[in-house]
Amino acid sequence: MTVQTQTVLSAILFATGLWLSLILMLRYILKALLSYHAWIFESHGKMSFCTKLWLSLVKMFSGRRPLLYSFQASLPRLPVPSVDDTITRYLESVRPLLDDEQYNQMEVVANDFKRDEAPKLQKYLILKSWWATNYVSDWWEEYIYLRGRSPIMVNSNFYAMVRHLRALGVVPMCSYQMERMFNTTRIPGIETDFVQHLSDRKHLVVYHKGRFFKVWLYYGGRHLWPSELETQFQRILDDTTEPQPGELKLAALTAGNRVPWARSRLKYFSQGVNKASLEAIETSAFFLTLDDEAHGYDPDKLRSLDLYAKSLLHGKCYDRWFDKSFTLIAYKNGKLGVNAEHSWADAPIVGHMWEYVLATDCFHLGYTEEGHCKGDINKGLPPTAKLQWDIPLEDSYMVAKEIADDVDFHGCLFDEFGKGLIKKSRTSPDAFIQLALQLAQFRDKGEFCLTYEASMTRMFREGRTETVRSCTIESTAFVRAMQDKNTKSAQRLDLFRKAADKHQNMYRLAMTGSGIDRHLFCLYIMSKYLNIDSPFLKQVLSEPWRLSTSQTPQQQLNMVDINKFPRYVGAGGGFGPVADDGYGVSYIIVGENLITFHISSKFSSPETDSYRFGQNIRQAMLDIRALFDQNDKKEM
Known part of the structure; x- marks a missing residue:
């Protein structure tokens, strides 16, 4: 050179x-x-x-x-907490649930674990954290979701409904889960399922009155306009053909047990028209159900919100494809909702998408005065293709229907006060609600229980969730004071503030990687890999969560001013009960003066009643507010 x-x-x-x-x-x-x-x-x-x-x-x-994925490589890794901290916090969390003898036994078992098995398990877990992007997420997805062989309908999938990201505006959250929002399907297997994600697909599959249709989303190298999609959907609605034999309840396969579905898939869907039609569903961008029922919240109809939620959670057991990343449900009265599969992402991701959909539909796209989508229509659009089937098998409908019929659901709209009044009392709204749930739980069942509240760990790369154990020594002391007629209001309020501060601190610890439950879960999985028997970890992982709770985040995108447009705010979503004799409670704080509770339980349990629990929550909220009202009068 x-x-x-x-x-x-x-x-x-x-x-x-x-x-x-x-x-x-x-x-x-x-x-x-x-x-x-x-x-x-x-x-x-x-x-x-x-x-x-x-x-x-x-x-x-x-x-x-910055773009959506600009910060992925800069996000820190989730740290592995120390064993000492985890054991100490665990023992503190179970103290209010155990008598002295039980607690002493648990303390002995925990200390034996800390001395004998924990050092080796922790060493290997730290090694994993060095090479894995996130030491929890891959095992969480595999063992909590994909290896489960029971039905995912109700037990795992969740829903979001409608009434029509960044912390501090600066700190980025992990966007990894958003990558699999579209073109994603959970594929059944004999021993474990897997998540199939495709880079791009140009069609969706629509279900209407027992028929499946393939609808192209692109034409001539461009995305179809809303007016053109409306035309395609109208063609499906106008189609009067009957379902093919076995087609009507075909989707119930995705609602039943996973092993029969996996075997049927291998036996009947590996060739011919069945393979092509199933492939069209599993490779679609998402699944759309044009529901032939009318649902939505109607203040003039008793328990309309309950029926709306049950429909979103399980429908007729055969009119949602529960394996798809999400099924978009459009009712004949124009109301919408989403049923989401849980393994690929958590509720805030679906909520993020749903806010974007609502704001874009209402304020950017819009409709004509006649109610049609704006825009021209290309008359040369290819017709929708009806999927063909040759199905000589029985479906999983009865298994799914038994699960669906057992869901006792109640939607509770609490409009006595909301975030505005709670903040004036200098209390975290989430801590206020969680303490109200503890009070309601004790009044409902006469005892305390292990309580799960989900928090995010998305400030770390590929972070998902962590558990906040809301039943604490401080919260139980407050609840007992509320039930003791001899305790003065000032004492109750003091105990409330201590319990709220404790809860807020635990929530912050969970968000910053110092929670205990994901650490204990990973130590347990590691013990299985290393064939180490741990009585302590077995006991911890077998403890039932009889009260499982989650706050639905609201206004992640700030695309809508909810004070000006209160009708265009999502009403949150919900999930099924985690324990057979427990409650599942999801809540969303809507604006300054409304909190919506989504409460689920099982009719088969004589100990639970979702409507009763909703009334207990309402009374608990009012009783706590009364403490602040009495305190304000004294200060005046």
Whole structure:
């Protein structure tokens, strides 16, 4: 090479190396900044100088217009908590649920574990955390969701309904789960399922009155306009053909037990028209049900919200494809909803999508005065294709119907007060509601129980959820004081504040990687891999969550001013009960003056009643507010 060529190549190599070094350095600095979590533990409305400086640096290194996945490589890894911290917090969490003798026995078992099995398990878990992107998420998806052989309808899938991302606006959340929102299906297997995600698909499958139709989303190299999609859907609605033999309840296969579905799939759907039709469903962008029923919240109809939720959760057991990442449900009265499969993502991801859909539909696309989609129609659109089947098998309908019929659901709209009044009392709205749930649970059953509240860990790469154990020593002390007629209001209020502070601190610990349940879960899985028998971990993982709760995040996107447009706010979503004799409670804080509770249980349990529990929640909320009202009168 000539001297000039050598000089040019050297310059190129130097510039490339400098550019890569700069990118890596910026990424490392941003990762170090995002590992700072002290801001979460500061009092609401008070920000230290360190946090202000940190926010400024994060803004500076984030760039002006970061894209959805811009921060993925800069997010910190989820840390592995110390065994000592986890055991200490675990024992503290079960203390209010055990008598002295039971607690002493648990303390002995826990300390034996900490001394004998834990060091080796923790060492291997730390090794995993070094090479895995997230030491929890892959095992969580596999063992909590995909290896389950029982039906996913009600037991795993959840729903979101409609009445028509960033923390602090700066801190990024992991967007990994959003990658599998579309073109994703859970495929059944004999021993375990797997999640099939395709990069791109250009069709969806529509179910209407027992028939399946393939609808193309693209034509001539472009996406179909809303007016053209409306035309395609109208063609399906106008189609009067009858379902083929076995087609009507075919989707019940996805609602029943996983092993029979896996075997049927191998036996009857591996060739011919069945294979082609099933492939069309499993490779579709998503599944759409044009429901022939009318549902939605109607204040003039008793328990209309209950029927709406049950329909979204399980429908007729054969009119949703429960394996798809989500089934969009459109009722004949225009109301909408979503049933989502749980393994690929958690509820906030679906909520994020749902907010975007509602805001875009109402404020960007819109409708004509006659109620039709705006835009022209290409009359040369290809017709919808009816899927063909040759099905000589019985379906899983009866198994699914038994599960669906057992769901006792109640939707409770609490409009006495909301976030506005709670914040005036200088209390976290979530802590306020969780303590109300503890009071309601005790009044409902006469005892305390292990309580699950889901929190996010998405400030870490590929983070999903962690558990906040809401039943604490402080919360039980408050509940007992509320039930004791001899306890004065001032004492009750003092105990309430201590319990609320405790709950808020636990929630923050869970969000920042210091929760205990995912750590204990991974230690248990590691013990199975290493064939180490642990009585302590067996007992921990077998404890039932008789009260499972979750707050549905609201206004993640801020695309709608809910004060101006209150009709265009989602009413949240819900899920089935985790324990046979327990409750599942999802709630969403809507604006300043409304909280919606979605309560589920099982009719087969003589101990539970969803409507009764809803009334207990309502009374608990009012009783706690009365404490603040009495305190305000005294201060006046």
